Amino acid sequence: MSPGKTQDGRVIDYQELQRHNKATDCWVALHGQVYDLTSFLDEHPGGRRLILAQAGTDGTEAFEEVHSKDVISRTLSPETLIGALDQETVPEKAVKLPGSQPKGTMAEEGKPDLARVLNMYEFEYIARKTMKKGAWNYYSSGTDDEITLRENTSAFQRVWLIPRVLVDVSRINFETTILGYPSSAPFYMTATALGKLGHMEGELALTRAAGKSKIIHMLPTLSSFSLDEMTAVRGPDQVQFFQLYVNKDRKITERIVKQAEARGCKALFITVDAPALGNREKDMRTKFVDDRPAEMEEKDVKRSEGAARAISTFIDDTLCWADIPWFKRITHLPIVLKGIQCAADAVLAAQHGVAGIVLSNHGGRQLETARSGLEILPEVMAALKSYYADHPGPEMEVYIDGGVRRATDVIKALAMGAKAVGIGRPFLYAMSAYGQPGVEKAIQLLKDEMNMALRLLGAPTLAHLRPDMVDARNLGLHVGPPIRNYLSEAVYEPLAFGNHKL
Amino acid sequence: MSPGKTQDGRVIDYQELQRHNKATDCWVALHGQVYDLTSFLDEHPGGRRLILAQAGTDGTEAFEEVHSKDVISRTLSPETLIGALDQETVPEKAVKLPGSQPKGTMAEEGKPDLARVLNMYEFEYIARKTMKKGAWNYYSSGTDDEITLRENTSAFQRVWLIPRVLVDVSRINFETTILGYPSSAPFYMTATALGKLGHMEGELALTRAAGKSKIIHMLPTLSSFSLDEMTAVRGPDQVQFFQLYVNKDRKITERIVKQAEARGCKALFITVDAPALGNREKDMRTKFVDDRPAEMEEKDVKRSEGAARAISTFIDDTLCWADIPWFKRITHLPIVLKGIQCAADAVLAAQHGVAGIVLSNHGGRQLETARSGLEILPEVMAALKSYYADHPGPEMEVYIDGGVRRATDVIKALAMGAKAVGIGRPFLYAMSAYGQPGVEKAIQLLKDEMNMALRLLGAPTLAHLRPDMVDARNLGLHVGPPIRNYLSEAVYEPLAFGNHKL
Amino acid sequence: MSPGKTQDGRVIDYQELQRHNKATDCWVALHGQVYDLTSFLDEHPGGRRLILAQAGTDGTEAFEEVHSKDVISRTLSPETLIGALDQETVPEKAVKLPGSQPKGTMAEEGKPDLARVLNMYEFEYIARKTMKKGAWNYYSSGTDDEITLRENTSAFQRVWLIPRVLVDVSRINFETTILGYPSSAPFYMTATALGKLGHMEGELALTRAAGKSKIIHMLPTLSSFSLDEMTAVRGPDQVQFFQLYVNKDRKITERIVKQAEARGCKALFITVDAPALGNREKDMRTKFVDDRPAEMEEKDVKRSEGAARAISTFIDDTLCWADIPWFKRITHLPIVLKGIQCAADAVLAAQHGVAGIVLSNHGGRQLETARSGLEILPEVMAALKSYYADHPGPEMEVYIDGGVRRATDVIKALAMGAKAVGIGRPFLYAMSAYGQPGVEKAIQLLKDEMNMALRLLGAPTLAHLRPDMVDARNLGLHVGPPIRNYLSEAVYEPLAFGNHKL
């Protein structure tokens, strides 16, 4: 008899577990406990198929590939727990198949040496070529036609730099502070979900690399590792922030926030642009790859209707400005609102006395044709300048994220008024391709580019960056979808001539 | 002796019918009656060849593929009727060839499961791959270089959304009314011609799907099924509108309008942008595929000159503003003008007291380089605002159609002032690929997208949609033909170098 | 002894002719006369090689392929005539080779039936596929990077039409007058050089088709047929204009102008944009195809330096405003300046009392990155309106040419103020592909398009065309070279990644 008993002490043997193996009756064992996931199937952000594949078995190994242990308590309601699995009844494990080896060690032979990687694009390219398709699709996808996704990078390329010459640039210094905490560069590692998809060390690789490079890491709510694990690897002087998806159950939210504060996180970034998950079709296709029995098809038709409802189980879609004072009461951490997208909301944020805002469209993963953070920046800075002229006092810091691939991108945002810039996917791709050394290299490449670009711009320190160093007149100019609209083009049949091939 | 006699009781035997088998003497039997179509050849919207292929035979089966029975009385003048066909003289039918099976059942094996279709583009793509070429060309073609056709979709992608955050979006409601009739979503199924080309159930599949989904269907004049058939399948609370091509013979027009009202249609949408049919070359090429005797060639040269004149037999090209009062007299239905394209005409419509207008370029099928309905919308709303400020009273509803592929497109139009948006081709493509279930799925996908996008936009109801939620500054910005001009590119020979291949 | 003696009665036998067969001593017999073309080699617009290939022989047949007989007296100075060729000394002609058959009959089998051609692009496409490379290159080439060439078509596609509805369009009439002469459509056939390159009937096919279609043909100075031949085929009521390249020798100019007037041409279009021939590299490469002895290479290096100088032998590069009164004195014909490209010169033209101007960049064959006639039109109309407000009296007519491919292009120009539009290459391509019937079909297609577009625009007559029917705000908007810059792209090597292929 195995020890780990539940409240009512119920113990389940493997033969019983095996009987609950279908969509209408779905048990799965995780870390020695047996859960009834039948009603959770439609709420699983990763789709019902991943759970159904483990129905009636011990799913711990598959679970571990993506999740940290504490995700169970964070997402499953207590009544789903059936009891403890009697380990003695479990048959011998099958030999591990080659396909199930940890992701971080795959396709090593074909990759370029890390020393030869020259820029962020190259990390992305190598990740695309070497990652598992499903993981690549999860990281890289955006919403709908991916117009906003591509616009995020494209926007920076409509802003031009205006360098000054004959300035002494022998001493370059781009250290700064973010919310008063020192950072070796004016960018931070923003929160990204499910780090284990790309590399077995996941968020641990990311946060260790950030620590070694003395930049700040914003720990995600939807991490693959637990908050304890992520804060445990923090270096002595390292600063970590915490990103929060607000749970509908405010008790859970309060517990998470207090845990983050207790574990030493220095700021709370509340995501405000995700009352529902965006429609990421590249990602959704991954889940349709394998065949399915007809029984599930009908179900799926309904599922699509309920996708928005499903996520609402986790994320509070009633969250509104009136809730901000409550957050201030439950924590001493400075509060930053992540996902502000217009001047009016920026002023509201200032009025609610938060410490900062992130101008962000969530990496192009939420509302299609939302504008880039960079495009919003000038109108936000102007509105805040006007607001603070009337309301003197401490001023919020303004950050942007989305689409950054070059240090010149960072510099443009700073010249236009941002205090710092969040970078997400580039570090995920570096991690997926090369693990922690890849992330460190990526940070270093950006710092090298910073050093070079500040010299060439004639701006030896960040204080030298001024609005007149950029020509941003074309930022609001959109002549069509960035690059091209691949979906429109795919369905349009070009005109041709009579009997002739073009 | 067969019963169905004509006025003068003339009965024709099959051997006589067979003698009238050429362009200068062309009889065809349809549903047991023999017609002399010689003078109708040049007036047939589908071209003379389709009729000539049936000259001297019973063309009922080919006729049925595209037309409903009542199209005969709607388009042929009484004097074309020669008499009844003596059925006993008709030889045994040949065995039905595999090629003539109903369209809706073709190529089923290669199609993705309907449950896996994720968006409107995909329906279009599958339709393109599986439809008969001629049907695809008829549905998908636009006028001339198809610049306006493509611009319709492209215009939406130059408008950006400005989401608000921290708004309670737990209860999304996008029900609305159109002309006072309830609709489960702010879009309606606009009239499209010849539904049988894409699927054997044609308009019946469309209107049933609309009814199940509680959206309004606008029944077309150029339907494959009769008005009686289309209204017969209407559900208990279902609302249908009627689209009207005005016939030069006002008696026919009056009969059609009164019939629509009698059959329970709730509004009359008069098409005002089609005094002649646009020049749709992709469609025209279809008719040239097979070989022809030289005798017809010369005729065809002339035909092109007369194409505009031919259609004028059906459609009244004298229709003008002075005719509007007449329509008000013959029907109690609210009147909507479909095809308004500038502010001046919108004000004229208001002055004439109609119930609504549709800003539309007829799906890019009429005047080449006409602007998109979306681009026209802001100037129309401004002009009407000014007009109604001086002339208080009930205000027209404004709709747009053309190019909609995403719920964000619908939302943009509504934020800019439209009451609802018409959608045509996407439902035709869904029908062509999957029949009625496809259309229902398409409507549901759009509703899912609506739900998602309204949440992410911070607009839980349609009343929240305001002009400051869109950045439409680039709508009037046209840097060249949308995507590319395939005809210009096809004929331009790029510069190259001496002996070298590029 | 042959009869046709020269002034001094010298007669040359064939053996002597054959001795003058090199670049430094080059005689050629043409129509029974022997000419010393040594000094003319560098002045030949078609390049020295074409003449050298005939050095020391009878070149009449090759000459006839491109030139009319009277080109000799128009271009060669009297002192080049050596004497008459003694025909009895000429050896028997070799059998005609298949390759030298008339161009108009080539590749007939692969062409679509003329009845199936649907638009101007298609004529161009077929011409490109069936014409001799050299002829295609001469007709289709533009200057330098061909940016202006392509912009001419592209400009029309940045202008949008604003249709009016509910206008009675049952009677469409687009007849007009040009300089008071009736035209069945608001476009004319503009002058184009060397019609025989594309078809053996050359300008005769063009002018006959214009006559049958009741549109005006502007006869070119650089025609393949003589003025006498072109005017001889003129129909009873047909109107022909005459285009003039001003010869440096004013006596020759005066003789040509008076001849045009005497032959019944109704207007004189003086080309003012060609003091030198543009740099048409696509065309120039044609001349380098075959091998050459080294002796010529060095010469060619020098030739490029002298290309501008060479043409100045024919065309008067001193021509200036002060010359206009002289033209008025030598002819009663109305004078039109062809090639005006800015408002200031349009006003100068008005001040000089000419009858009209053509806004034209010479089909993109002269100054690279000159703007399109359409783009210039609004500023010219505004300047003339202002000028005539101060100087009441008869007003010039304004025409544009360049890039027209659709009737909507013509309509846009007219709505913006042009009286008529010149069309050149489309008719050349139709002629090259199908001879005179092709040209007639092309004109008819444009008229069909006119008819259709005017109906759909709600403009039954040309008087209905007003500036508020076009949205031309984007005309001056140039975001880059039209379509693409093929030369820039050809030399740019895209960035790639380490060891990976993209």
Place this chain on the structure above:
Amino acid sequence: MSPGKTQDGRVIDYQELQRHNKATDCWVALHGQVYDLTSFLDEHPGGRRLILAQAGTDGTEAFEEVHSKDVISRTLSPETLIGALDQETVPEKAVKLPGSQPKGTMAEEGKPDLARVLNMYEFEYIARKTMKKGAWNYYSSGTDDEITLRENTSAFQRVWLIPRVLVDVSRINFETTILGYPSSAPFYMTATALGKLGHMEGELALTRAAGKSKIIHMLPTLSSFSLDEMTAVRGPDQVQFFQLYVNKDRKITERIVKQAEARGCKALFITVDAPALGNREKDMRTKFVDDRPAEMEEKDVKRSEGAARAISTFIDDTLCWADIPWFKRITHLPIVLKGIQCAADAVLAAQHGVAGIVLSNHGGRQLETARSGLEILPEVMAALKSYYADHPGPEMEVYIDGGVRRATDVIKALAMGAKAVGIGRPFLYAMSAYGQPGVEKAIQLLKDEMNMALRLLGAPTLAHLRPDMVDARNLGLHVGPPIRNYLSEAVYEPLAFGNHKL
């Protein structure tokens, strides 16, 4: 015993030299002297690998391929000299391999005849096809995504010319002066580094061609030949300028400047846009082609961090406005600042009393997304006009460089206020493909184009060029990266459909 002794007379035999053959102890013999280059490895602009390949051997031959002899004294500190190599101890040279033949003679057979080259693009194309990859990459590369590199050419294509007609253009004259020195055309040959990479005659071919063509050559600091060698081949009336990278050691700088003046250079162009070398990744990849021992890998990771620091050994990154008076004291040459990029710095230059400025972004090789010289020109001319209105006196000349490929580009810059235009890469490519005759041909082609374009523009002399002859309204319009962003596109995976291939 060999004669050339060092200060302390030390003589090294070949066996000893061979022992110092690794990264931590690296001796190389050059021109009979032995140098310890261990500490120089990281400072070598061409990378450490090129030196390591010669470690412990006589590297004279490899050195000669790129450098002139005097580069040793200009870059190596005296203490790196170990002593003289005892030539008698050197083993017999190996037979020269075919691969090491001089570059200028390679691939001759496939090239078009020089006489057939028609424009600058074609030289570039041929160079790309025939040059050694490393040399091509060094010449052609730009910084980061190469947006500025491509924008330089693209900018000219957003400016349109406005020709005047009926102007006497029989006498074209585009001679001018630059800083008072006559030039046969309004462009000069700007300084470009390492001419030997492209052709064995390198800068000697360039300067001889400039002399023959009577245009001015700006001699580069980073030349392959010595200043003495470059000035020795100067023709009797030829004018040479000198481009200066300011060395941190002001004594060296002073020596170089005085040497340039003594050797007859007529002006000093001080490069002010290169306090550090730009990030040219295309070039950097060249250095990674061959395999390396693992020992070096780790080193390279560090190297990237130090790249900016390394170059600072040569170039003074403290250089600032306060240094300008010092330059005026050490030389009588007129001083021009090369690399000004905004109006504010142009005014500062005027205030510092220099003779001229070059608006330049260093050929797109320095700061990414810096604007083109052409785009900066209008704001600079306006600012200087305003400045000189308040400060009458002698005015600076303004030049631009970057992206020029056509004479129309030169003309646009002059019409907008530039005195002359610098051209670099086109001449390098002409030299690489054809040596000195290629450069002469390139200059002649540009002059031919000048002649033609001025005629067609109606501007017989440079004095006729006025701002109203260009439409530059779109210069500041940037709708995205020029042409395309190849890196962004390479990493973006287009959306696709379910099971279907697009």
